[in-house]
Amino acid sequence: MSFKDLQLNKPILRAVTEIGYNDPTLVQNKTIPLILKKKDIIVSAQTGTGKTAAFALPILQLLFDRQDASKKGKKIKALVVSPTRELAVQIGEDFNKYSTYTNLRATVVFGGTSIEPQKDILKKGVDILIATPGRLLDLHKQDIVNLDYVETLVLDEADLMLDMGFIDDVKKIERLCPNDKQTLLFSATIPYKVEQLANNILNTPERIEVSPNASTSKNISQLLYYVPKRNKIELCLHLLRNNIKGSILIFRRTKFGVDKLEKTLLKNGYKVGSIHGDKSQTTRQNALNEFKNGHTNILIATDVAARGIDINELDAVVNFDLPNIPETYVHRIGRTGRAKHTGLSYSFCSADEKTYVKSIEELINIQIPIEEDHPYPLDPKAKPIIHKSKKTGSKHKKGRKSIASKKKKKRWY
Structure with missing residues (x-):
């Protein structure tokens, strides 16, 4: 199957070809048609399987027919929530590459840097917002971000997001978006807490699993x-x-x-x-x-x-x-x-x-080959070093009471 078979339009296909993508990856093949049909999905796929394009390309396609609103008139129609700044920046770069031949505007907001330049860009109007949870909620609190028009919500690296303690933020963000939105959840693994989150916020999702997490490349x-x-x-x-x-x-x-x-x-x-x-x-x-x-x-x-x-x-x-x-x-x-x-x-x-x-x-399911020919071998009998405090008992010296206090005194009770 080629990208043409995935019902993507010419401007998007042109950008994809120029980047050097020839054939869609497995996750793209399985995911893009479902997103274009407006289905909620839960995808288990590791980094390196091409999952950013799996949600970015169909989002651009869905928004393409309404791309010509004046900049000021642009509303956030797609929201991608990402756990780390680096990942958010990476996703933003990918969206900008794929949207080269469209008038769709994407921007990235994240914490740890000045909020003012981000506010200025948002006030000009964007179609697609990529954000880390904390900064997104800050901007929403300040009435800079309006999520009332979001049609597609993407939660990327959901397992990492929950490991980093963002569960409450994610739920809050989901509630700030319209009820009839499409939700796409991507996660490298699907532990119980991700499963729980999916059950709470996704509407009869389609499930896609790409390569079991156990597989390591033969290369x-x-x-x-x-x-x-x-x-x-x-x-x-x-x-x-x-x-x-x-x-x-x-x-x-x-x-x-x-x-x-x-x-x-x-x-x-x-x-x-x-x-x-x-x-x-x-x-x-x-x-x-x-x-x-x-x-x-x-x-x-x-x-x-x-x-x-x-x-x-x-x-x-x-x-x-x-x-x-x-x-x-x-x-x-x-x-x-x-x-x-x-x-x-x-x-x-x-x-x-x-x-x-x-x-x-x-x-x-592989025994990793051991390299013994090196200058710092470990003694096979070596046991883990457990650090224990040498001190025992009270840190106070014995007999630290004054002589006066040791004398038998009459107590009033």
């Missing part, structure tokens, strides 16, 4: 390194010098860990950037742009900051810290080996992470 070579936690940085430097080349995405569990590794790699002369939730939006966007443009070839990130970022032709992914949720491992390494390219995945496992490996291997 990715996976390697596992058992290493003491204290030697992970040395192992990382050793592999960067000898094995890992090209564009590399390194995952760490914490923001502190991201900063620490970035400082070490910079000291060792590597071109490296980083993204995590405590960095300002501008800093994160600059780090991402520098990585995409090739000014840096290493990007260190936490899972939340990296979710949904579209980076093409990544050579390798390094799991510096193994994730405790096995599906996260699949999402991480799925960023390399895309579109018929080959990719490499390197995972560092310390003694306290051995149980994570077991869960991951059960999910992907």
